[in-house]
Amino acid sequence: MLGLIVGERATDRYAVEILAHAGIPFRTVTTKNLHPERTPICLLAGQKSLTTEERSRLQWFVQQGGSLIAVGTINGLDELLGVQFGGELEQGWIHLTSPHPIGSGLQSSLHVFGGVIARAKGDSQVIAEVVDSNDNVLGDAVIVRQVGQGQVIFIAPDLMRSVVHIQQGIAVTKDGTPAPDGSAPIDDGILKTEDGHVLDWQRDRMGWGQGTWDTGHGDEARKWVFFGQPIADELRALLLQAIFFAAQKKGLPLPMIWFWQEGLPAVGLISHDTDGNEPELAKDLLQTVQQLGITTTWCVIYPGGYPPSLYRAILDAGCEIALHFDAFTGTPFTTWSKRNLRIQWQWLKDAAGVAAVSNKNHYTRWEGRLEFFRWCEELGIRAEQSKGPSKHGTVGFLFGGSHPWRPLDDESNRPRFLNVTAINLFSQDMVSDDTLPEGLFHPAIVPVSVGKWLLRQTVRVGGVAHFIFHPAHIRRQGTKAALERLVILGHELGMRWQTSQQIIDWLEQRRSIRQVVENIGDRWRWRLKAAKPVEGLTLLRLLPAEKAHSADRFVYGFPFAQSIVALEGELASELG
Numbered sequence: 001m002l003g004l005i006v007g008e009r010a011t012d013r014y015a016v017e018i019l020a021h022a023g024i025p026f027r028t029v030t031t032k033n034l035h036p037e038r039t040p041i042c043l044l045a046g047q048k049s050l051t052t053e054e055r056s057r058l059q060w061f062v063q064q065g066g067s068l069i070a071v072g073t074i075n076g077l078d079e080l081l082g083v084q085f086g087g088e089l090e091q092g093w094i095h096l097t098s099p100h101p102i103g104s105g106l107q108s109s110l111h112v113f114g115g116v117i118a119r120a121k122g123d124s125q126v127i128a129e130v131v132d133s134n135d136n137v138l139g140d141a142v143i144v145r146q147v148g149q150g151q152v153i154f155i156a157p158d159l160m161r162s163v164v165h166i167q168q169g170i171a172v173t174k175d176g177t178p179a180p181d182g183s184a185p186i187d188d189g190i191l192k193t194e195d196g197h198v199l200d201w202q203r204d205r206m207g208w209g210q211g212t213w214d215t216g217h218g219d220e221a222r223k224w225v226f227f228g229q230p231i232a233d234e235l236r237a238l239l240l241q242a243i244f245f246a247a248q249k250k251g252l253p254l255p256m257i258w259f260w261q262e263g264l265p266a267v268g269l270i271s272h273d274t275d276g277n278e279p280e281l282a283k284d285l286l287q288t289v290q291q292l293g294i295t296t297t298w299c300v301i302y303p304g305g306y307p308p309s310l311y312r313a314i315l316d317a318g319c320e321i322a323l324h325f326d327a328f329t330g331t332p333f334t335t336w337s338k339r340n341l342r343i344q345w346q347w348l349k350d351a352a353g354v355a356a357v358s359n360k361n362h363y364t365r366w367e368g369r370l371e372f373f374r375w376c377e378e379l380g381i382r383a384e385q386s387k388g389p390s391k392h393g394t395v396g397f398l399f400g401g402s403h404p405w406r407p408l409d410d411e412s413n414r415p416r417f418l419n420v421t422a423i424n425l426f427s428q429d430m431v432s433d434d435t436l437p438e439g440l441f442h443p444a445i446v447p448v449s450v451g452k453w454l455l456r457q458t459v460r461v462g463g464v465a466h467f468i469f470h471p472a473h474i475r476r477q478g479t480k481a482a483l484e485r486l487v488i489l490g491h492e493l494g495m496r497w498q499t500s501q502q503i504i505d506w507l508e509q510r511r512s513i514r515q516v517v518e519n520i521g522d523r524w525r526w527r528l529k530a531a532k533p534v535e536g537l538t539l540l541r542l543l544p545a546e547k548a549h550s551a552d553r554f555v556y557g558f559p560f561a562q563s564i565v566a567l568e569g570e571l572a573s574e575l576g
């Protein structure tokens with residue numbers, strides 16, 4: 001149903017990752033085998049050198065009723081797309097200008113990097129513009145146009161590159177530039193993930209005045225400023241909305257596998273970095289976690305660790321033992337090197353009997369851009385959780401979003417996806433809203449209202465909400481209450497709290513399902529094949545706009561019918 005033409009630039013192939021993570025079946029096509037009946041929707045992702053013949057073929061495809069979605073470059077298709085080239089886009093912000101299903105519900109600044117500046121011509125409908133940091137309009141960002149029996153949707157900013165750039169950032173070789181308002185002094189002489197972030201202090205953050213902080217004290221410092229909107233998640237969503245819209249317009253029952261098992265709206269992750277390795281504090285926190293009925297991820301720091309009985313208690317509670325790589329302290333085994341990562345991983349394996357599959361770096365230490373992911377891949381660490389804040393002004397969606405993501409190694413001659421999943425971290429410890437300023441015991445503390453906001457945003461986009469609570473701080477005033485409130489709100493919102501390992505196991509299992517959509521006459525058949533049985537698989541089928549009232553679930557504003565199945569071997573579903 002959906003054909004994908006991947007462009008020639010390294011980041012163009014991130015379209016594959018966006019579709020695969022979204023659970024949408026597609027097949028890669030060439031202009032030659034593109035067909036308005038078999039692959040009625042075609043996503044042309046990025047820059048592709050097209051011959052005159054290939055351009056004519058795309059023109060024919062649309063004339064005959066196909067839908068072409070082109071992203072990031074014009075590729076000489078000015079006439080077909082109905083646009084005029086106006087230069088390269090370095091960066092900008094997508095600004096939605098007219099209500100349309102594409103873009104509906106998106107709330108973030110939609111910061112984009114790369115793509116082209118374009119102007120719509122003639123009969124094209126402009127849905128969004130792209131503006132610069134001073135709100136000057138640079139060009140049109142999203143354009144929809146009818147051509148013959150078909151339609152074209154053109155998205156001028158390069159969504160694939162933008163998502164990669166926001167997630168992966170720039171190489172960390174020196175301190176980053178601190179926020180001008182003093183909320184994020186990331187120039188602290190410690191190389192860490194924040195130093196590589198690319199978002200904008202002004203346009204990409206939001207302010208939050210809350211409760212007693214706002215009214216009781218009236219101090220400007222109590223207005224919290226943080227990355228409150230998942231920009232990369234929304235750029236992914238924008239691409240999916242274009243596909244859903246194209247499918248709906250043609251009456252196609254587009255299928256997809258929802259992100260989470262049993263139709264869960266989103267997933268939560270609480271991790272504990274065991275800094276100090278104090279057993280009594282760990283027991284206290286473990287008891288709290290058990291009372292809350294959740295399982296959590298314990299990132300254990302070298303050296304020392306916990307007594308064997310405590311590791312057993314953590315595992316018996318269904319929690320995960322992971323590594324908390326220390327490349328901060330500076331002893332011979334705690335500096336930034338692959339060797340030390342291996343030594344610490346092996347130390348944990350010997351001490352706890354666990355070959356850790358998840359890791360978070362102490363103090364969110366980081367160097368370079370992708371090298372740490374490569375080390376993890378080599379060692380068999382499948383989930384990496386270090387991308388996150390160490391200051392309150394970088395709390396939230398600093399690396400774009402809540403969706404776990406696969407790094408793209410675009411630095412090698414042969415770009416490839418690394419076999420590691422990054423799960424972004426939202427925050428360090430939190431305290432209850434009534435905690436006084438003197439109770440803020442480190443520079444990244446935020447009140448739990450901020451956490452609740454992030455939780456609701458995560459549910460809105462269907463991702464993973466990831467918060468740290470350190471055993472070392474659990475007896476401080478307001479921290480236990482903050483943890484409890486967060487967990488309870490998550491349950492109220494229908495989320496499930498899982499360990500990093502559970503999350504990664506699920507995502508890998510889901511990703512291993514082979515999906516094919518076949519065209520049989522005027523009907524469609526969706527075939528799914530799993531090597532191992534999968535429980536609680538959530539199948540979705542796009543509904544026409546006029547059937548929205550009977551939708552089981554809305555995905556980025558579009559109505560879907562939902563069924564939850566156990567997949568054993570093969571399943572064929574008639575989509576109608």
Ligand SMILES: [Zn+2]
Binds near residue numbers: 273274275301362363
């Ligand atoms: Zn730590």
